[in-house]
Amino acid sequence: MTVVEQTGAPKTTTPGRPRRRPSPLGSKWTPYLFLAPAALFILVFQAVPLVQEVYLSFTRTRLLNPTRSEWVGLDNFNRIFGDPEFHRTLLITFVYVITCVIVAIGAGLAVALLLNKKFRGRGMARALVTVPWAAPGIAVALIATWMLNAQYGIVNRVLDAVGLGVPGGAILDSSRYALPAVLATTIWQLFPFTSVVLLSALQSVPQDLNEAATVDGAGRWATFRAVTWQVIKPTVGLLALLMTIWSLRRFELIWLMTKGGPVGATETLVIDLYSQAFDSKELGSAAAIGMVGVVISLIVIIGSRLVARAVEKGDVR
């Protein structure tokens, strides 16, 4: 797609054309002059590699000898879709993404409503609540791993103290608790973002409407549904889209906490793709797994656009 874009760009440097005074908008090549360096950059580092990756997904290519790739058509796709482990990966990805979307937005909304009321120190509270989102993923993975440490981690000490301790304490080594632990860490990092975005959306809720509804005797929940929710609905939709795409591509937090284990319990598509490429050294299969992820993202994006358009047309309000 960018290729088309690029063919126009170099022409801007065509020499020999006499320089004339700029017309109100400059020459018709002016925009290309402004965007050419950036477009070239994105072409070289994103578009071309993506096309190569698409090609790789139809080949059998080994990491150890990557220049020799053999065209195998749809073999990689047939194999991964026939593999029960890949079905589990898809299921875990689905659970991970859906949980991130629902809990991050739900928690974010609760926090946003909480911080939307006036109280002393509100500015300070709003700033502090964004701390998790600002923290680097690497540092988050490190501190989470330490807090979940089987022997000395604070989480186990607290859980033991209240009698909810996991036997042996090795939460990240347990196929039952590893995914919830990774999810909790992910959501801890995400909820500040959703709450700050929702908080700014809440600023455009008309207060007089809220008051009118309350005066009319509507309960809090009814008022929320009738007034607040109507205003923040588009923002919630946007956040759902962002959370889905971010969760589908999240790598380092999961990789550093569990490497997808134990026995695949936290293996999402991106983790599977990375270990196929660098542990199993199968670049073709890895690319095929990546393509599945890209197609899922595309479906989500296009689907959300269609839904948004239908909502716009359907009901005016």
Add this chain to the structure above:
Amino acid sequence: MRRFRFGVTARIVAVLVVLGVAVFPLYWMFVTALSSNSDLFADQPRLTPDLGQFGVFVDALAEGKAAGWLLNSLIIAVGTMVLSVGLGIPLGYALSRFSFWGKAVLTVVLLFTQMLPEALMVVPLFALFRRFELLDSLTGLVLVNSAFVLPIVALILKGAIDGIPKELEEAARADGARPFTTLTRINVPLIAPSIAATAVIAFFHAWNEYVFAVTFIFNPDLQPASVGIANFIGELGTPIQTVMAVAFLFTLPAVAFYLLVQKYVVSGMTAGAVKG
């Protein structure tokens, strides 16, 4: 009246719980860094930092490789910031002020790149880097990080330029200013807050980046802090206090700068996503 009082108290408690959850892990990183060994492995761990142990931060920087890692991270981050903002300003300007053939496609491409995982691109980029001898070089990381953060930078800056009245530029053009002069003299000063926000985003995108750094850098002297700290996970040789001290020094600037510009970052990111 009593119900009202109860509501206020419940609200204060709820706010404090939320803030506790938000801040505790980083507080715990700080406390762990400043714990003596006996506190760390005691049955009852110490819950407050032992400020007498403050030397751990000095030691973490003086011994070992942490100072070198942070310096490498700084070089990569500054390079990425300069390059991506430098390329993002003209791109955002073109998207905001001109209608041209291919604009819709370009916008879709910019949004599309937001969904590509780094882990997917690492294999073909590795081949590209080998061909251009960019493996084991900080320049290579600057280039690839810039390419990945450039779309969001450009979309945020486009949104910012959209907000400037066109009349200002038209006045400058009427005086014979070229488009580039108009951009640097009129638009850039007016969108300075957004430029600062994108600079912070780009800086910390590179500061935090891990996948490319761990795959493209083999020379330990060129490792950035993200890779150095990640290597601590599951490794047992380094005292946990040192590990946490380095991680804290790595985290602190990211948190501090985000708090400074968060207003612009959030509005920019959502605007970029909405308007596409």
